[in-house]
Amino acid sequence: MLTNGPNIYQAARKESCLTQEQAAERLDVSETTVKAWEQGTRVPDNETVARMAELYGTPWLALEHLKQAGGALGVLPEVTVQSLPTAAITLINRVLDFAERHRDRQLLRIAEDGVIDEKERPDFDAICRDLDGIVGAALQVKYTSDAPPETKKERPEAGTSKRSGSANFSASDCKNIISHRQRIARASFAGEGGASL
Secondary structure (H helix, E strand, O other), rough: OOOOOOHHHHHHHHHOOOHHHHHHHHHHHHHHHHHHHHHHHOOHHHHHHHHEEEEHHHOHHHHHHHHHHHHHHOOOOOOOOOOOHHHHHHHHHHHHHHHHOOOOHHHHHHOOOOOOOOOOHHHHHHHHHHHHHHHHHHHHHOOOOOOOHOOOOOOOOEEEOOOOOOOOOOOHHHHHHHHOOOOOOEEOOOOOOEEOO
8 A cells, every 4th residue: 555655656666675676677678767756857657557457466656646637637536545344335335325325316307308407416425425435446446555466365165253242343354244135036926827926
């Protein structure tokens, strides 16, 4: 994850444990170019940053690069780099809130005539703010602070966890906290085929 270091490109490279020389060789640029990026005298283009993020195993680098470059003309919603469980929970909660408040139906009513009139404008603006929140939450999932897959810890097999009791929850226990709506199957004896669910 991004540290309070002097430069995002340097922080990302150091997180991957590559030297400037190794990074330059793998990115097919000169070592002088890498030094210039890390000293802030030059800014790499978007395509190069995408390659850097992949090489270094630091997806947050692309997001931070866009933020520094003006957030794609200022249209990116506010995004903070978070852990995967936190980002996933935030996204699911935003989507569920949107659905529970019937924002989708409100948007359909507004769009039905193809015009946003003065009466509809406040609702439309509120829906857009909610959508910005969902987009931002989705980007937080994409640009998590978790380690690259090679260094990720393996999950224990089911039933082999050493945790005792259900009162001690951590961020990795988020599956236990999210409630799901249950669907109840009821038997139907209609028709000749017998019982069906």
